[in-house]
Amino acid sequence: MEAKRAIPSADQRWPWWPLLPLYPYGRKRTLVRELIPDQLWSVEQLQGVFYVAVPIRMTVARVRGGLMLYAAVAPTGEVRAALRDLEARYGPVQTIVLPTASGLEHKLAVPPLARAFPGAQVWVTPGQWSFPLQLPLAWLGFPMTRTKVLGDNGFPHADDLRWASLGPLDLGLGRFQEFACLHLASGALLLTDALVAIDQKPPDLFNLDPTPLLFHARDRGDEPLLDSPDRRQKGWERLALFASFLRPEALEVPALPALFSRAFRPGCRSPRTYFGLYPFQWRSSSTDAFAQLQAQAVDRLLVAPVLERLVFPRARPVVVRWLQELSRWEGVRWIVPAHYEAPIPYSAAQLSRLASAFEQRPWAPDQGNWGYLANLDQLLVRSGVVPSDALD
Numbered sequence: 001m002e003a004k005r006a007i008p009s010a011d012q013r014w015p016w017w018p019l020l021p022l023y024p025y026g027r028k029r030t031l032v033r034e035l036i037p038d039q040l041w042s043v044e045q046l047q048g049v050f051y052v053a054v055p056i057r058m059t060v061a062r063v064r065g066g067l068m069l070y071a072a073v074a075p076t077g078e079v080r081a082a083l084r085d086l087e088a089r090y091g092p093v094q095t096i097v098l099p100t101a102s103g104l105e106h107k108l109a110v111p112p113l114a115r116a117f118p119g120a121q122v123w124v125t126p127g128q129w130s131f132p133l134q135l136p137l138a139w140l141g142f143p144m145t146r147t148k149v150l151g152d153n154g155f156p157h158a159d160d161l162r163w164a165s166l167g168p169l170d171l172g173l174g175r176f177q178e179f180a181c182l183h184l185a186s187g188a189l190l191l192t193d194a195l196v197a198i199d200q201k202p203p204d205l206f207n208l209d210p211t212p213l214l215f216h217a218r219d220r221g222d223e224p225l226l227d228s229p230d231r232r233q234k235g236w237e238r239l240a241l242f243a244s245f246l247r248p249e250a251l252e253v254p255a256l257p258a259l260f261s262r263a264f265r266p267g268c269r270s271p272r273t274y275f276g277l278y279p280f281q282w283r284s285s286s287t288d289a290f291a292q293l294q295a296q297a298v299d300r301l302l303v304a305p306v307l308e309r310l311v312f313p314r315a316r317p318v319v320v321r322w323l324q325e326l327s328r329w330e331g332v333r334w335i336v337p338a339h340y341e342a343p344i345p346y347s348a349a350q351l352s353r354l355a356s357a358f359e360q361r362p363w364a365p366d367q368g369n370w371g372y373l374a375n376l377d378q379l380l381v382r383s384g385v386v387p388s389d390a391l392d
């Protein structure tokens with residue numbers, strides 16, 4: 001049920017973007033896909049900083065008598081219309097789940113989504129935190145009369161779903177926790193941030209707007225945004241490297257004079273090219289670095305490096321135990337994370353193999369592409385912001 005008709009831009013309006021000022025700001029295009037016939041749907045949008053835009057997914061699962069929404073995306077008119085279509089066929093949205101304690105990008109859309117579906121119960125991961133101020137959920141717009149806490153108040157749809165917590169981990173700044181959810185009817189294991197399968201090719205979502213790919217396919221800020229399949233591929237590889245390592249090894253940040261000398265030139269005086277500002281310079285092949293990143297995967301899945309190095313660097317046993325727990329569940333056939341590709345065919349045996357691989361391989365390394373993340377982590381530990389103890 002891909003959205004093929006032309007969508008009026010008013011239906012893509014997202015007035016709450018100043019809460020988390022990420023690309024594509026006030027206009028969000030959405031791709032809706034059926035992942036498993038009559039059981040599971042993916043609702044995808046782009047989210048990012050400085051055109052480092054990665055796909056974010058809300059998964060819609062069919063439960064007895066209606067639908068459950070796992071990890072919210074912005075409920076634009078387009079999204080609400082797609083959900084109304086599904087409601088007409090499968091019953092009302094009964095439940096909206098915020099499956100993470102820390103992932104702000106999955107949280108901000110929950111209050112407006114809850115307002116769009118006033119009959120739905122909202123379930124949140126415990127220990128929600130907001131930065132820089134610790135605000136009560138009600139102040140953030142959560143409807144307290146119909147909001148419950150996963151674990152503390154039980155779990156929704158016990159007949160249709162199984163739940164397993166990764167964490168909580170004390171990160172000093174706040175806590176990390178996310179809930180995996182197995183949808184028994186389809187065998188899809190829904191995850192939030194912990195594991196991803198990074199698409200080899202640009203995700204279909206970029207067919208709606210390839211600008212972020214074309215932006216990064218360039219080597220200098222004064223190059224125009226040219227479109228071709230090769231350039232989209234190159235741009236995608238670079239986006240994935242940014243999102244994974246924040247600052248990959250192959251990347252050099254040009255000195256400010258060089259940066260500004262190339263900006264504001266004729267042909268690049270438009271916001272679409274950020275006026276020619278392009279603070280990235282690749283000194284070696286981003287394609288090789290992308291291949292290395294993919295090579296870390298076990299049967300396509302990996303821990304996002306930014307999580308492994310900044311959230312789990314001292315918590316390998318916690319991640320391994322969680323995977324072992326999931327591998328004991330019967331009926332796992334697919335993995336559906338909240339970012340990048342889905343669904344990934346996956347079995348319990350593969351989850352167990354993933355746990356062993358994580359136990360044996362080097363964990364949260366310091367070298368190469370990991371260097372920038374490692375420096376950040378060491379800085380946070382040295383300044384006492386995050387605890388240095390091993391978490392097990």
Ligand SMILES: [Fe+2]
Nearest residue numbers: 103105192193
């Ligand atoms: Fe996320």
